[in-house]
Amino acid sequence: MSDPARKPAAFYPHRHLLGIEGLSADEITRLLDLSQSYAERPKDDHRARSLLSGRTVMNLFFENSTRTLTSFELAAKRLGADVINMAVSTSSIKKGETLLDTAMTLNAMGPDVLIVRHPESGAVSLLSQKVDGAVVNAGDGRHEHPTQALLDALTIRRRRGRIQGLIVAICGDVLHSRVARSNIHLLTKLGAKVRVIAPTTLLPSQIDKMGVEVFTDMRKGLKDADVVMMLRLQLERMQGAYVPSIREYFHFYGLDYDKLEIAKPDAIIMHPGPMNRGVEIDSELADDINRSVIREQVEMGVAVRMACLDALTRDLTGANT
Ligand code: ASP
Secondary structure: OOOOOOOOOOOOOOOOEOOOOOOOHHHHHHHHHHHHHHHHOOOOOHHHHHOOOOOEEEEEEOOOOOHHHHHHHHHHHHOOOEEEEEEHHHOHHHHOOOHHHHHHHHHOOOOOEEEEEEOOOOHHHHHHOOOOOEEEEEEEOOOEOHHHHHHHHHHHHHHHOOOOOOEEEEEOOOOOOHHHHHHHHHHHHOOOEEEEEOOHHHOOOOHHHHOOEEEOOHHHHOOOOOEEEEOOOOHHHOOOOOOOOHHHHHHHHOEOHHHHOOOOOOOEEEOOOOOOEOOOEOHHHHOOOOOEOHHHHHHHHHHHHHHHHHHHOHHHHOOOO
């Protein structure tokens, strides 16, 4: 139900943020620049506080989340919006209501932005066709998690000054990871050299068609990497055995100080969270403030989500160009 009067603003010429795949390098760069400006602002910046006043942002999460939900909530509140959090698994969906029924019910309450997470790939896009507000994909199945890729890119840019030409190694459970997919789209569009490293059981078929180099040997894949991005072993999405044992997985694919030596001496370590300590990453290394930027990723999440909410509502507010 798109409203023809609701034209997207030039800054971000899309109604929704469903994935990185449909964005141009320029659009991504503009969102990153805006995110950086939010990262630099004091938390109580009054101009930012009133930007979405009178607007309603609904968080509609069909899957558990701690950091993403909180981050969106904080971002919307810092922009002055009224925020409603719906943990759908605890409400009507349990009573047999379909995704679209839920969407239509919430739509009748007139949210300006719906932030949606769903365990099925494509569900968020389907929902976006049925509602009047802007929709942000907060993670759909194995498909995309665009704000995660944006916050990762912002963190890389702040630490390394650029993205173009960097070697980024994405390691672990690529098969089940929407974070990997969104990051591959974003980083390749911005000119990074992206590698994926995983056992063959955890690599999607045809991943090489996404413009990445594929490695099954971590010691080869990490060579000269500028950024090492570890992924969580997504046990909840696995039916059957994808890895022989957790111990063996850590031995071959877990990041520890020893394997990290193969990367560039100043390589940064990232992880989208939640982490399985001792499974994909050594616990001490994860907390090593000289190498790990995991805390900064969380911090940048709020700035990125403020920027996305700002960009998506520009045609509504008119003034915030
Ligand atoms: N938090 C990320 C996601 O929602 C990564 C993960 O769960 O492993 O996809």
